[in-house]
Amino acid sequence: MPVQNIPEIFIAKKKLLPDLLVHDYRMTEDVVKNKANLSVNMFSFLQTGQKHIHFANVSVAVNEKQSILIKHGNCLFTELLNQEQVYYCKLFFFSQKILDDFLTKHKFSFAGSNGSDKKDAPFFVIANDEYINRFISSLAAVTQLISTTGQHLLAVKFEEIMLYLVCKYGQPFIRYLNALAKSDQQSLLKKTVENNVVTALKIGKIAFLCNMSLSTFKRAFTKEYNENPGKWLQKKRLQKALELLQDNKQKPSEIFREFGYKNLSNFSTAFKNEFGISPREVPST
Structure with a gap:
């Protein structure tokens, strides 16, 4: 849009x-x-x-x-x-x-x-x-x-x-x-990214909030974090999902959308690829 x-x-x-x-x-x-x-x-x-x-x-x-x-x-x-x-x-x-x-x-x-x-x-x-x-x-x-x-x-x-x-x-x-x-000339990239780890926002919308084009954002992100933004965000979001599941606070079916996944199946596949177990198999802490 x-x-x-x-x-x-x-x-x-x-x-x-x-x-x-x-x-x-x-x-x-x-x-x-x-x-x-x-x-x-x-x-x-x-x-x-x-x-x-x-x-x-x-x-x-x-x-x-x-x-x-x-x-x-x-x-x-x-x-x-x-x-x-x-x-x-x-x-x-x-x-x-x-x-x-x-x-x-x-x-x-x-x-x-x-x-x-x-x-x-x-x-x-x-x-x-x-x-x-x-x-x-x-x-x-x-x-x-x-x-x-x-x-x-x-x-x-x-x-x-x-x-x-x-x-x-x-x-x-x-x-x-x-x-x-006050004039606001400071780059918002780091603050914007780290405040949107646990959201369903896609990279394009995070780039927009940084007042950057997608290509400019990706270059600036890689320079700041030494990693592709898609991979970095996925790791951070899956780690947070793991913590929620370990605490028994929510079920996989209740959280996949808030981490940007369209369905439970995609979330489960990404989760298993990252941690070697499915979300349902996460033991409580």
């Missing part, structure tokens, strides 16, 4: 990307692990359904009682319907310039905010409350206005929600904003 460039896919061709943009996003079918490139930062105010996001080194799930602020960059989106049979969220995009202007204007509020939470996590989960619900409703009215007036009001609404979240969450949110403003 091709990469979705967001929010560019929501904008008419030849139209410049504004510093602030609101988009109502609806779906009537589940979407699993779509590749997305966020060119700007984004609030996702979820109204119905569930959202799962897989980043380079961490994943997160939110429901309609939560909103989430997401850092620009590559990620995988899974969006699931609830009983309403529709997925709906209001997206509020903002450029790095808008964020920098906000931090500069309110720098007095950020004294003593050195350090970071969760090692600069690419997201911040927000618990919806009455104020946030009213804010979401107000965005709908603003987006109906003509472009120039609407942009001015969106700037006011952006400052409003940011100041409210500073009041609601204090220093953890302030530290997140400061981390969000």
Whole structure:
């Protein structure tokens, strides 16, 4: 599946990307692990359904009682319907310039905010409350206005929600904003790979999360680990599967999918080739 460039896919061709943009996003079918490139930062105010996001080194799930602020960059989106049979969220995009202007204007509020939470996590989960619900409703009215007036009001609404979240969450949110403003030029390969050992992600999607083409990823991986990524990941995943089976925590039929195998037979064959016994024959420790 091709990469979705967001929010560019929501904008008419030849139209410049504004510093602030609101988009109502609806779906009537589940979407699993779509590749997305966020060119700007984004609030996702979820109204119905569930959202799962897989980043380079961490994943997160939110429901309609939560909103989430997401850092620009590559990620995988899974969006699931609830009983309403529709997925709906209001997206509020903002450029790095808008964020920098906000931090500069309110720098007095950020004294003593050195350090970071969760090692600069690419997201911040927000618990919806009455104020946030009213804010979401107000965005709908603003987006109906003509472009120039609407942009001015969106700037006011952006400052409003940011100041409210500073009041609601204090220093953890302030530290997140400061981390969000930092440039990110460090290679994510090692961190991304080692945080996705025990997942079903294929090499292509891990490469995507590293912001690399598959061929570039394979070369960089081999240089870092002195081994082909497919073989390395298979060994690591089978070793983890062995540990789970030895601890009697799960059965082979319960774990093969989470290690990237389409069926139990393929998993059993790979397991036996690696350890000389079938998964069912693993003795308890």
